[in-house]
Amino acid sequence: MRLTSLPNVPTDLALTLGSGQAFHWVPLGKGWIGAIDETPVYLEQPGGIGRVMVNSEAAGVASRYLALDHPLDRIVASFPQDETMRSASDFCAGMRILRQSKWEAVATFITSSMKQVAHIAQISHTLRKRFGERLRLGEEIVFSYPTPAALAALEESDLRACALGYRAKNLLGAARMVASGEVDLEAIGRLDDLAAREELCRLPGVGEKVANCALLFGFERLRAFPVDVWIERVIRDCYFPRRRSVTAGMIRDFCAEYFGPFGGYAQQYLFHHARLTWDSRRSGTKVKKSEKLGVGLKKSK
DNA sequence: CTCCAGGTTCCGG
DNA sequence: CCGGAACATGGA
Numbered sequence: 001m002r003l004t005s006l007p008n009v010p011t012d013l014a015l016t017l018g019s020g021q022a023f024h025w026v027p028l029g030k031g032w033i034g035a036i037d038e039t040p041v042y043l044e045q046p047g048g049i050g051r052v053m054v055n056s057e058a059a060g061v062a063s064r065y066l067a068l069d070h071p072l073d074r075i076v077a078s079f080p081q082d083e084t085m086r087s088a089s090d091f092c093a094g095m096r097i098l099r100q101s102k103w104e105a106v107a108t109f110i111t112s113s114m115k116q117v118a119h120i121a122q123i124s125h126t127l128r129k130r131f132g133e134r135l136r137l138g139e140e141i142v143f144s145y146p147t148p149a150a151l152a153a154l155e156e157s158d159l160r161a162c163a164l165g166y167r168a169k170n171l172l173g174a175a176r177m178v179a180s181g182e183v184d185l186e187a188i189g190r191l192d193d194l195a196a197r198e199e200l201c202r203l204p205g206v207g208e209k210v211a212n213c214a215l216l217f218g219f220e221r222l223r224a225f226p227v228d229v230w231i232e233r234v235i236r237d238c239y240f241p242r243r244r245s246v247t248a249g250m251i252r253d254f255c256a257e258y259f260g261p262f263g264g265y266a267q268q269y270l271f272h273h274a275r276l277t278w279d280s281r282r283s284g285t286k287v288k289k290s291e292k293l294g295v296g297l298k299k300s301k
Numbered sequence: 302c303t304c305c306a307g308g309t310t311c312c313g314g
Numbered sequence: 315c316c317g318g319a320a321c322a323t324g325g326a
Contacts, residue, residue, distance in 0.1 A: 020307060113308035119324065120307080165322030170309080207309045228307035247316065271307070304326085314316080 001042060001138045004056040009068050012094025013045040013052050016066065019272045021098050021217050023108055023121040024128060024145070033137055035128075035144045036065045037101055040137035049094075055137065067099045075222075075262045084238040085259075085266060088273035095272065097265055098217060102185040103178065104145045105218025110174055110205040111167050112213070117275075119163075126162040127151075151175035170205025177203055193221055208252070216264040225255045225263040230274045 017025040017032055025032040031044025031053070041058040045051070054062040072094070079085050111127075112120045128143035131150045135142050151159075152175040159168035177183045188199045196219060200211040208227075215224035227235075232251060239254065240246045259266040 109307075112306095114306055114321085115308095115323080116306045116325070118306095122324090160322090163323060166309095166320090167322080205309065209308060213307070226307070229305090230307065249315070275307085306323100306325090308321100310320090312318090 002056045003042075003044075003053040004059045005051040005053050006059065006063050006066070007068050008051045010072050010094050011045070011052055011066065011068065011096060012049070012092075013043060013066075014048060015092060015095040015272070016098065017043070019092075019095055019268060020117045020120075020275070021268070022100060022104075023117070023124040026142075028140065033140055033142055035132075035135055035142045036061045038133060038135065038144050040135040040140075040142045041065075042137060042140075065099055067096045070096055070222075072096065075265050078260050078262050079266050080258060080260065082238075084234065084270070088266075088269040091273045091277070092269040095269065097222060097268060099220060100217045101145070102189065102214070102218040103148055106174065106178075106185065106200065106203065106206070106210075106214045107145065107148075107151075107171060109210045109213040109217075110171050110203070111164060113167060113205065113210070115167075123162060123164060127159075130162065148175045148178040152179035167205060170203075173204035174206065189219055193223065196221070197224075212264075216267075222262050222264045223260075225259060225267045227251055227255060228271070230271050230278075231255070231267060233278070234270050234274045 025034040033042050039058050039061050042055045044053050076089050111123045131146035132143035156168050188196045197211045212224040212226035215221035235251050
């Protein structure tokens with residue numbers, strides 16, 4: 001496989017692919033394989049730092065997907081200068097917000113509710129393998145994420161069989177609304193953040209949090225700030241210490257304002273940092289660098 | 302076995 | 315607007 005190097009901008013590929021934004025990258029050799037829309041892709045970063053290498057045919061889509069045009073320095077500089085934010089920024093140096101497809105962002109986060117990242121990945125792989133397009137990458141096979149139309153044609157039982165649980169009905173309903181044109185993701189892409197979020201929330205299984213994930217990861221809304229259980233812990237513990245009756249509304253309003261125009265980036269850094277270091281925070285143990293790297297996904301058979 | 306996970310929805314204060 | 319409960323599944 002012929003590899004091409006992408007523009008040399010600050011990037012940590014392992015951190016970016018393994019931080020719970022996208023769920024399908026599988027370790028292979030020194031890198032990862034997966035699909036970006038319908039393009040099979042191999043990515044690696046020799047030495048874990050420096051230029052990202054990609055199979056030549058995918059250089060264009062990979063460069064866009066990895067959002068190498070995001071000015072990380074300016075983004076980090078825009079964050080509030082508090083201790084919590086600074087530790088997270090240090091921990092996540094080089095992490096980028098991926099530019100994923102709209103439907104994949106919506107769909108994967110519909111399946112994410114009350115699921116660990118590993119489970120979401122498992123569901124994503126099962127859906128891809130059963131209902132996605134089979135793509136060849138050298139000797140390897142990868143699968144694209146199933147289209148709205150592909151999922152819309154199924155029955156709920158087909159999705160239940162993918163261990164989706166109660167999320168099956170939501171994913172199916174959303175796929176049907178998108179496939180029929182009742183909800184137009186491209187049109188939503190032209191709305192302002194507020195209107196776009198409202199439209200996304202018409203989809204079953206999409207509430208404020210999932211809508212914000214979709215906006216951040218699929219609609220280039222870098223200000224969108226999803227509040228999940230981890231972020232809620234961070235906000236309560238670090239920004240409203242020993243304070244009772246901090247409501248969800250207060251947290252939402254605080255986050256939407258305090259973290260600024262790149263709040264989505266701040267959120268992703270806080271999320272990843274908290275998720276990997278929360279336990280050791282109490283015990284005071286250090287987190288090994290090896291533990292913040294890697295996707296840690298078993299290859300599905 | 303118990304606890305919890307990148308929530309949403311519905312229902313009674 | 316707020317807190318609770320139901321909703322499935324699997325890893326720790």
